[in-house]
Amino acid sequence: xxxxxxxxxxxxxxxxxxxxxxxxxxxxxxxxxxxxxxxxxxxxxxxxxxxxxxxxxxxxxxxxxxxxxxxxxxxxxxxxxxxxxxxxxxxxxxxxxxxxxxxxxxxxxxxxxxxx
Amino acid sequence: xxxxxxxxxxxxxxxxxxxxxxxxxxxxxxxxxxxxxxxxxxxxxxxxxxxxxxxxxxxxxxxxxxxxxxxxxxxxxxxxxxxxxxxxxxxxxxxxxxxxxxxxxxxxxxxxxxx
Numbered sequence: 001x002x003x004x005x006x007x008x009x010x011x012x013x014x015x016x017x018x019x020x021x022x023x024x025x026x027x028x029x030x031x032x033x034x035x036x037x038x039x040x041x042x043x044x045x046x047x048x049x050x051x052x053x054x055x056x057x058x059x060x061x062x063x064x065x066x067x068x069x070x071x072x073x074x075x076x077x078x079x080x081x082x083x084x085x086x087x088x089x090x091x092x093x094x095x096x097x098x099x100x101x102x103x104x105x106x107x108x109x110x111x112x113x114x115x116x
Numbered sequence: 117x118x119x120x121x122x123x124x125x126x127x128x129x130x131x132x133x134x135x136x137x138x139x140x141x142x143x144x145x146x147x148x149x150x151x152x153x154x155x156x157x158x159x160x161x162x163x164x165x166x167x168x169x170x171x172x173x174x175x176x177x178x179x180x181x182x183x184x185x186x187x188x189x190x191x192x193x194x195x196x197x198x199x200x201x202x203x204x205x206x207x208x209x210x211x212x213x214x215x216x217x218x219x220x221x222x223x224x225x226x227x228x229x230x231x
Contacts, residue, residue: 006159034219043205043221044160093159095219103148103167103209103217107160 003027004096006108013084014116021079021111023094030096033077034105035069038091050077074099084115118143122206122222129196129229137191137225139180139206147208149173149182149189154203154224163191163204196229203227 003026013019023033031052036044048069050056056069066088068080077096081088091112095105123138141147148167152160164173169184180191189206206222 004159041224041226043223046218049218095160097217103211104150104162104165105209105217105219106162107152109159110157112157 002098002106004094004106004108006094006111008111009109010112012114012116015085016083018080018082019084019113021092023077023079023096023108025075025096029074029099031074031099032097033071034095034097035067035077035079036093036095038093038110044093081113084113086115089113089115118147118208118210118220120206120208120220120222123225124223126226126228129227131198131229131231132195135191135193135196135200135227137204137206137227139189139191139222141187141189141208143208143210145210147210149180150207150209150219151178151180151189151191152205152207154205160205198229198231201227201229
């Protein structure tokens, strides 16, 4: 149980284009999903917290107009990197928290974004 | 603020050796503590957790005990295998407000086990 999927697993795009990454909780409902960014050989940096049906809460220093987050249902959150640039290349990981007050987060497999 | 400090790697061991990865934390309130494992090219998997002082989390031969007096949550395994080669993250979760939790991660420790 508690499986989270991400799609795509890898994406390569040209500078200036937008890329959408999907995060799905497959066997549970997730009122809260989180988006992280991980640079090579570094820890995870929380970008934003996404609550179903409401606006995402962004961490300090994360541009909300560049990283658009939509949490339209209890099983799906999307992250759109708008007008991507090479410095946006990174490993993006989502996680989901089971509805009902548990504090454990379950992580997706990650999406490797490369912007040329 | 809330923070996690874990042992710097990389750590290289031989198969069947004893593994310890130190983790200490600072937190306001009463955090839950976690160890996550990340295999190459993958996301994080929950390895074990403990929610209150003196709790012991265990899974796949790994153990960690929540020590409030020393603010520590050290990870141990008595006999490692090659398949345990991964990056290990210590993390804490603190309730910010009603039903809202936030994870803070340590920097990660890379473990390589040689046959």
